[in-house]
Amino acid sequence: MRTAIQEGLQIELTLTLGGQSFSIPGGQVKHLSVHLAPYGFTASVTFWSTLQKKDSALFTALQKPDLLQVKLSVSGGEFSAPTPLVVQGLVRGRRVTTEGHGTLQGVEQFFRRYTLEFADPAQVLWRQHRPIELYTDISMREVLEAHKASLQLTYDWTVLQQKQPMLCLALGADAPGVSFYDFVLWYVATHNGVWSYNSAQNQYALTADKSSSLQAAPLGREEVQDVRVHLPPPIRHGVRVLNAVAQGPTTVALEQPQAVAGVSHDVMLRTPLATVAEQQQKREKTRLQVRSAQLEVAFKQLPSVDIFPGALLRLEGPLWPSGMKGLDEDQRVLHLTLEAHALSGEADDGQHHPATAYDCLLSVRLEPASETLTTLPAYRAPRYPIHVEGLVHSPGGDVQDRRYLIVEDEKTSLHSFRMTVPLWNQTVSVPAEPNQLPGHFFFPPYKNTRVLVALHFEHAELVRFIDWKEGVRTPQDGQGDQTLLGWNKASQTALTHDFQEDNPVWRIHRTSGGDTQVVRMGEGHLFIQVQETPGSVAPTPTYDVSPQVEAAKADLSASVGGALAESSTAYQGAMGTVRAKMKTAQAETKAALGGAKQEVGAQVAEAKGAFQQASARLSQGNGQVSGKAAETKAALEKLR
Structure with a gap:
């Protein structure tokens, strides 16, 4: 059973909202709780304030729905950690109560008790952010920058720099409970990255690997209450x-x-x-x-070394039991938990003091510095796909022309259609597949046809067609079916089957400007007609190269994007190999140094033992010499 330790804490509490800043003396803080992790923190603080101290400005400000920022700094005495524990966040819950505390000179005294619950900005803001967006030709870094609000983000991860053909955020009502915060954690987890938070700088970092630039500080057994080993x-x-x-x-x-x-x-x-x-x-x-085994360390005094998440510690010294798990190995601080209750909970105690005494429980969770796996909070994965309407994209011709475009990626030989999503005015690629038709039918989607498109995170699919093209539907009275082949009314072939006077009629009607051919089969007759309308102007031969230009542009874009992706992947793979070799070399160096340290220690112990034996022999020889000298002296005395 862990026991609380009594420590004098100097607490600095600053509240900022609505353009106003309020500084709360540390002596007014009666309780605080902080749970700090590599990815962020949650905290709460309770303090008293007297009505006689005219705290109406703070009380009035807290009634407003303005964003409330909290900065909390905790430090100890002369022998505690050199760096104060600092957390900066946004309030997500507030409570204010008024209580009476006796009378003074016949006037009843009232105090207000404030309790604020706050967390790092990403948890507070991004957990309420649920956007639905479609982006094309964009990197993940650009998406994060577009949605970072007031957060400070830094990047050291090549995956985030790679341009993607499309990225879709599907975090609205179609995915209950999934926020942008969940999305970021899901992305980091699925791409094996690192999401970390610096509480002192109030800054987030997205990196490929954990930082290993810090030096490990020694932690002696005399500062520790107990150690527990957590096996994964x-x-x-x-x-x-x-x-x-x-x-x-x-x-x-x-x-x-x-x-x-x-x-x-x-x-x-x-x-x-x-x-x-x-x-x-x-x-x-x-x-x-x-995962490697982790150590949970509870302190019996405020430690003399920094213990913020990411800091490195080394359990060393003669008081640690030999063979203990993690001994003489660099350990990274993973979690920190601090719970502090003022020894005097009275509202009027220490109102003006910057520091006061607290019952504290302080513990940290440690992992080996060589651990590469990242630690993330629980999250919900976004749900894909979402469905939107699109229009088939095909350049060239008039708006009503029935043209189609198939783009081939020269690098992968994959074919795709292009679909414009009017909601975001973005054009995405979908696989050029027969969709729901058998493979021996070739009916590609025509320009401006309304379609239903499924948007996944990084790709899209054509689901089905929503409407018929103009002129395809036949009158309902004839109960007909029709297929229109060709570009437009002036250049097409229509295959129609309907009922006239309850008799089936089938016909082929080809049109090319003023030149028409008709084949019609009805009840008891076959009609064939070839006709050129007099006075019709033959169309001027033209050749629209827009589809070819568009296809070439798409091919080039796909090829360049593929090459960049391949280069980025190769670079990332090479960097991963280099990092792995560096980590292996570091581990080997540490092992060699450890072995050398043990060998030198053994040699020193051996030399020390030999020196002690020699000293003992020398002492014995001195004793013998002294004895001989005494005997000689006694013999000389007799001769006299």
């Missing part, structure tokens, strides 16, 4: 990445040493691109890494 649950499953494309289906099993035979988490893909499947395999393999 072993992973009992392997992973299979299945690619369900018919031309070359693959099933890649990713083994894991602690997996039970026959237990697997399967991931399903459908892609003709082997590189996409390989990238997914790498991500899944990283997730199979087993």
